[in-house]
Amino acid sequence: KSVEQGLEQEFNSLAAQRSICSSYIASQRPKGWVEMPKDYDDGGQSGATLLRPALQDLLCDVESGAVDVVVIYKLDRITRTLLDFVRLMDLFEQYGVGFVAVTQNFDTADSTGRLILNILLTFGQFEREIASDRLKDKFTAMKQRGMFVGGHPPYGYDLIDKHLVPNKQEAAVVRWMFRRYLEAQSYLTIAQELREKGITRRSRTSKRGLPVVGRPFSTSSVWCMLPNPVYVGDVRNKGNIFLGAHRSIVDRDLWNEVQDLRARRTRAKVVEIYKTELLRDLMVDCFGRKVSPFRDYRYSKVTRHY
Secondary structure, eight states, X not given: OOSSTTTTSSSOHHHHHHHHHHHHHHHTGGGTOOOOSOOOOOTTOOTTOSOOHHHHHHHHHHHHTOOSEEEESSGGGTOSOHHHHHHHHHHHHHTTOEEEETTOOOOTTSHHHHHHHHXXXXXXXXXXXXXXXXXXXXXXXXXXXXXXXXXXXXXXXXXXXXXXXXXXXXXXXXXXXXXXXXXXXXXXXXXXXXXXXXXXXXXXXXXXXXXXXXXXXXXXXXXXXXXXXXXXXXXXXXXXXXXXXXXXXXXXXXXXXXHHHHHHHHHHOOOOOOTTOTTTTTOBOTTSOBOOOEEEEETTEEEEEO
């Protein structure tokens, strides 16, 4: 089941699929079929990937020889990607495991059955991609209106009723980081001082209900936070900046000073190495920065990049 909605019901769609498959297995009992008591249900997991806990558990049992036949309700319940389905079929064939879709009868022994199988899988993948495109368009429209589209709120904000609300303690830390960068001009210095003060990132609970302990700030964390426009009340989407519906926690003037300093430091940085390179000091980018040479050693050959 791709979404978690409805899983709390006593008899949800996973239970319905299991009931139908159990009835089919019972009808095949004269052939020696016995239903395994183990459930391979991935509730709230998308069929776009094979990295699903229950599916990986099933594949382990297939490799260990505990499974003889895999029974599913419909083809798109195991995967919605044609390439992944081909990989699964190769694995099942390698270990001599049968595959049955209860509500879709076709015989893959002839060309017509294989054609029907490919058509069904292609439409399943097409349906998933159409749904994905609709969600992307929805998220784009929401961001253009300055709305928060979901996920974990950035440090400095709490998520209340699907809206970003500044967290007083964390907002103070964020403002200190911006002011401190103007003085120290170093991401590493800010990260070290945060660790010395004992300030860590927020602890949270994952989608699976597992606790995630907040870790100390790293240099990369500071580097990602300073250019984030959410702190100045904006929302970024695909390279475009829109006015956000949430309150800012950093003044616009302070934000602009930090971004200008970051831009100057980035443009002024030139790596002085490999003085024997032919195009050294001759190639520049659109900002006038010298392009630095780089050597890549592979298979006893030297490849030069700039």
